[in-house]
Amino acid sequence: MTEVRAKKALGQHFLVDLNIARKICESLSGGPVPADAATAAAASDRGAAGAAGDVLEVGCGMGVLTQFLLRREDLVTWGAEIDSESVAYLHAHYPEFTPRLIEGDFLKMDLRERFPHGLRLIGNFPYNISSQIFFKLLENRDLIPECVGMIQREVAVRIAEPPGSREYGILSVLLQAWYDIEYLFTVSETVFAPPPKVKSAVIRLRRNATRQLDCDEALFIRVVKAAFGQRRKMIRNALRAAFGDFGGAEHPFFTRRAEQLSVGDFVALTNWVAANRS
Incomplete structure (x- = not known):
């Protein structure tokens, strides 16, 4: 051959x-x-x-x-x-x-x-x-x-x-x-x-040296995918489509778009979602 x-x-x-x-x-x-x-x-x-x-x-x-x-x-x-x-x-x-x-x-x-x-x-x-x-x-x-x-x-x-x-x-x-x-x-x-x-x-x-993220890692992945699933929309709308309206609660990142958030930002957002989703 x-x-x-x-x-x-x-x-x-x-x-x-x-x-x-x-x-x-x-x-x-x-x-x-x-x-x-x-x-x-x-x-x-x-x-x-x-x-x-x-x-x-x-x-x-x-x-x-x-x-x-x-x-x-x-x-x-x-x-x-x-x-x-x-x-x-x-x-x-x-x-x-x-x-x-x-x-x-x-x-x-x-x-x-x-x-x-x-x-x-x-x-x-x-x-x-x-x-x-x-x-x-x-x-x-x-x-x-x-x-x-x-x-x-x-x-x-x-x-x-x-x-x-x-x-x-x-x-x-x-x-x-x-x-x-x-x-x-x-x-x-x-x-x-x-x-x-x-x-x-x-x-x-x-x-890298990260053994575990400072958040629920499975939820972190869901949050990242949801945010970029509608990347032209603000974070508020992208996450509400995936997790509901969070009882009307707001996060400072809600007026940003997914590409503006760092890994650390997504970790913080994941913890907020965990505490506020219905």
Whole structure:
């Protein structure tokens, strides 16, 4: 097998530039995954000595990134690949990787069962599921101290943007609540086969020191989603649609819009909602 046919239904755009692949690989920290992922920012200095840590590459394709990951002695590289043609290609070209290549849908994997001691994530993420990948990361945030991913540039900007930006949204707030986010570099359309119609970007997420938010975290997520569900409306109207009229009570943030609120503001608003919803 000489190559894999890119499948539009799987959002496949294969990276062909080895320098970009090398840069992505080098952007990931190495060494053991900290027992408490919330301390990862302090514990995962690049180049730190120690036992190798597990990293899961999501969407291995033809192994352009995999080959560099496999060379790193501070990492134990695993792969998640849904495309059977890509799996066959990887078996043929990287036989040493075969025992750790998982054929299946990453979004349906039980990461707690497979990686009870934690893992890092990396990949040239398929455009059509990039947001879902980040929501899965959030669900497993106590296991995942770091993620390096190449995604559509507009999604990368949205995730990394601070409050006040038009691009700032649900994923921005939820990810920034538990991760420090760095926009690393932009990637041209020309380094893919087939080339996508948009530019890509590589971002790095590292778990911050927040173990728990100072509020009901499930309600926090509901409040953020409700606020951005009607982002052109003031917070008052967006939250009333989801939670009722709060008995006529008002909050100072009610005259703002969702993109104007920081993570801390949403925590405060969540506590107010908890105390005032009927």
